[in-house]
Amino acid sequence: MIYLDNSATTFPKPASVRKAMTEAVTQYGANPGRSGHSMSIRASEEIYKCRSRAAKFFGARSPDNVVFTLNCTHAINIVLKGLLHKGDHVVVSDMEHNAVIRPLYALKERGISYSSAKISVENSDETLASFRNALRDNTKLVVCVINTE
DSSP states (O other): OOOOOHHHHOSSOOHHHHHHHHHHHHHOOSOTTSOOSHHHHHHHHHHHHHHHHHHHHHTOSOGGGOOOOSSHHHHHHHHHHHHOOTTOEEEEETTOOHHHHHHHHHHGGGTOEEEEEOOOSSOHHHHHHHHHHHOOTTEEEEEOOOOOO
């Protein structure tokens, strides 16, 4: 899973985002997939185009593999509660948000374990070593916040 949340917290929004939002609320203001009228169909087509471009960009097998969610908390809950099963293990960074840690803590009751890997801001080799050491045979997922600055 690749989560892109920069636009949720960035202010002011770039001109391209403002333009796209204006276009969306003036041209595609209907519920996609909920009706057969032209605006609903146009909205569905535009969303599918976006899914197709995202799938191609990230190397997904199909646009059907691209999911849009409300926010990070919603996305991570879908992944954690839908992907993990009893006996699975997750590695998280020691800097993870509550949107990750709280669901994992609750999933301990279902037999899912997690361990933390330390992020070293000064030494990326130490960070990689910490993640390697945290991996287990039953590790099914690695969740790590990244900073691209």
